[in-house]
Amino acid sequence: MGLDKPGAIGSEKVRRGSGPVLRAILSQSDLLQVLDADPSRAENRYADLYHKLVRYFRWNRVSDPEDLAQEAVKRSLARLQQGQKITAENPESYFFGVARNLLREGWNARAEEPWVEEQDPPSPPLFRKLIREEQIVFLAECTRDLSSRELEMLMAYMAGEGDSWARKAGMQKSTLRSRIHRLRKRLEAL
Numbered sequence: 001m002g003l004d005k006p007g008a009i010g011s012e013k014v015r016r017g018s019g020p021v022l023r024a025i026l027s028q029s030d031l032l033q034v035l036d037a038d039p040s041r042a043e044n045r046y047a048d049l050y051h052k053l054v055r056y057f058r059w060n061r062v063s064d065p066e067d068l069a070q071e072a073v074k075r076s077l078a079r080l081q082q083g084q085k086i087t088a089e090n091p092e093s094y095f096f097g098v099a100r101n102l103l104r105e106g107w108n109a110r111a112e113e114p115w116v117e118e119q120d121p122p123s124p125p126l127f128r129k130l131i132r133e134e135q136i137v138f139l140a141e142c143t144r145d146l147s148s149r150e151l152e153m154l155m156a157y158m159a160g161e162g163d164s165w166a167r168k169a170g171m172q173k174s175t176l177r178s179r180i181h182r183l184r185k186r187l188e189a190l
Contacts, residue, residue, distance in 0.1 A: 034080060034091050049073070049092055053099055060103055068106075072099040142187050154183055 032042035035049065053072050057065035076098045080086070086094045143151055156165035157180050166176040 034086060049095055052092070053095065056096065056099055062103070062106065068099070068102055072102055150183060153179065
């Protein structure tokens with residue numbers, strides 16, 4: 001691309017159609033002048049631009065933000081190398097436009113998952129199909145295997161008094177929720 005040949009501005013013959021076309025090869029310093037006329041400030045602005053692009057891609061939750069930042073810079077400089085001009089006041093906005101297009105390419109490149117409708121919707125649990133009296137008997141059989149402390153904890157939680165029960169029992173709220181969750185899974189398995 002010419003970035004690995006600092007200070008060498010030349011021309012390259014490119015064949016298009018019937019005859020050769022001349023295209024100027026810009027040096028690395030010429031490309032950096034897009035960011036600033038002073039070479040040392042241009043290098044600092046280049047490093048700053050790269051870090052901003054990395055942050056931009058991280059903010060957009062891209063898995064490889066450093067690689068995409070390099071790709072955005074590479075594509076931008078390649079377009080400048082081909083003779084495209086930056087019309088924005090701030091040259092960084094040009095690089096961010098290329099970065100935004102890279103994000104769009106990534107979104108479009110994702111394979112779309114086909115919508116699959118379930119043939120048979122899942123059947124409701126057997127417990128809900130029972131009449132109320134049968135549910136009470138079934139629930140009594142399920143809770144019969146619980147310890148008195150577990151049953152007391154479950155009843156307090158179901159009544160909305162789980163926090164106060166946990167304080168009385170010297171248990172943290174998170175521990176209570178965890179134990180209730182395990183109890184629920186045990187009861188659902190029955």
